[in-house]
Amino acid sequence: MFQDFTSRSTPAHGPARLALLRQAIASEGLTGFLIPRADAHQGEYVADCDARLGWLTGFTGSAGFCIVLPEVAGVFIDGRYRVQVKSEVDLGAFTPVPWPEVKAGPWLLEHLPAGGRIGFDPWLHSRKEVEDLRRALDGSAIELVETANLIDAIWTDRPAPPTATARVHPLDFAGESSAEKRGRLAAGLAKQGAQAAVLTLPDSISWLLNIRGADIPRNPVVQAFAVLQANGHLTLYAEAAKFPPEIRAHLGNEVTLRPVSAFAAGLRSLPGPVQVDPASAPHQVGRALEEAGTPVLWAEDPCIAPKARKTAAEAAGMRAAHLRDGAALVEFLAWLDTEAPKGNLTEIDVVTQLEQHRRATGQLVDISFDTICGAGPNGAIVHYRVTEATNRRVSPGELLLIDSGAQYPDGTTDITRTLAVGPVPEGAAEAFTRVLQGMIAISRARFPRGLAGRDLDALARVALWSAGMDYDHGTGHGVGAALCVHEGPARISRISDVPLAPGMILSNEPGHYREGQWGIRIENLILVTEAPKLGDNRDHLCFETLTWVPIDRRLIVVEMLSQPERAWIDSYHAGVLARIGPLVGAAARDWLVAACAPL
The missing domain is CATH 3.40.350.10 (Creatinase/prolidase N-terminal domain)
Incomplete structure (x- = not known):
């Protein structure tokens, strides 16, 4: 782990x-x-x-x-x-x-x-x-x-395929039983005239069956293929060793377990039409069906849209996970603020200490991705992963970018904070403030139902564009509930045309990077919710912030912020102090009070 x-x-x-x-x-x-x-x-x-x-x-x-x-x-x-x-x-x-x-x-x-x-x-x-x-x-x-x-x-020494044991994802966290999900999706298949749907995405199958696994590092999924029939029965193609008796009991009689080696032959025996996702299913799946003369209905994996719209129980679990994670982050940041200016820490020291604080919660299942911890110029590598060969000292006078997350039984987190270590490098505070303005703009957005991520992406970039700046990644990705930290179909990106809907959870993470100098990114997770009625009562949506961790005030050029932006920061920090203050020790609480002081 x-x-x-x-x-x-x-x-x-x-x-x-x-x-x-x-x-x-x-x-x-x-x-x-x-x-x-x-x-x-x-x-x-x-x-x-x-x-x-x-x-x-x-x-x-x-x-x-x-x-x-x-x-x-x-x-x-x-x-x-x-x-x-x-x-x-x-x-x-x-x-x-x-x-x-x-x-x-x-x-x-x-x-x-x-x-x-x-x-x-x-x-x-x-x-x-x-x-x-x-x-x-x-x-x-x-x-x-x-x-x-x-x-x-x-590849003569290729590793063996994973066979990690599956576990049950409790109904209290899922909010809907596997039988209910299968019945709902099966009814949808029947309505479209499909006899069955082929499922190939592990997170879809894990969500549908209310199970979790450890086949893939950082992603609590079970690797498998599945066929959901229009009568609600599901054939699961996975290695039997992953499913001890208690998991098989959880799956019930309407789920048949068969080995992965039987998947190709199973495809050829299906009555059609069979629904297959052209964007995610292997080309060979459609080829096998067509060779068997089975009609294929090309359509999106039926799990993707409902999985993205979290149930009330999933949203509650995500809120709880973020409070737990926020407390661990605050304990860590209080430690870091004392130790980093001494110049003795390396990136690996920082990553190790952060994981230890999360592990101290007693509920850490895994980190949700390899922690990105870039000091100075390494922060400009957007998806930098520290190794023993690249490990760099955290030196005063540099920025430190930390993008990290955790997998808990009830939720998944993903947070980025950029921190000043000692004196702030020239130009960094101005760039940081523009990135912050973009993050605030998304956080405060109120928009008509039916808009997609591409309609909001520019909000995060306007302050950067006005200074000739930008960043070469999307503004936000979907996030699973105790599942994959990157989840489709919605995202905040120029190329995303998927309408945002209540229950979707997204990251909000604009950035700016100067190769060879530093990287800046600020990230919170946000939940799409119904907006309160205003004006002529149009149907609008907005975002609820899930992440509660201070933003480094030392990097904010207050004079660059509008009054509403200042008010948002002060309100956010007041919320952090109210929610996280009671969850941390005395030393961390003292640090938190200072970190959350009004601008």
């Missing part, structure tokens, strides 16, 4: 492994091969046995892919990883490609103008991904070829 600080990056092995892969590509009569970050469940985080992209390239980010050709191997990474990739991959062997600005199709057309045969594992790419690439290559001489996984063929 403790965070591992050893480096997962393997640049020294990159060229040798790349050479082996190119030999395998040539022996299959191919020109190239696609290596995604994703596994067969299309998860953001993968088990060690599925970390093919990292094994080949050394890149450890949570999103991206590689295309290996005879003369070039492109590693496609988004704005979060532009700095990180340069330190993790062998730049003599791999070429970073800015994605999604540069997409796979145009890149292949540029590098293979005479055509070629590009292999891909149909279990590791969604139907939508494959079809999008086919359309981009339409009219060219480049052919996409389904093949066995060529990485697996050369």
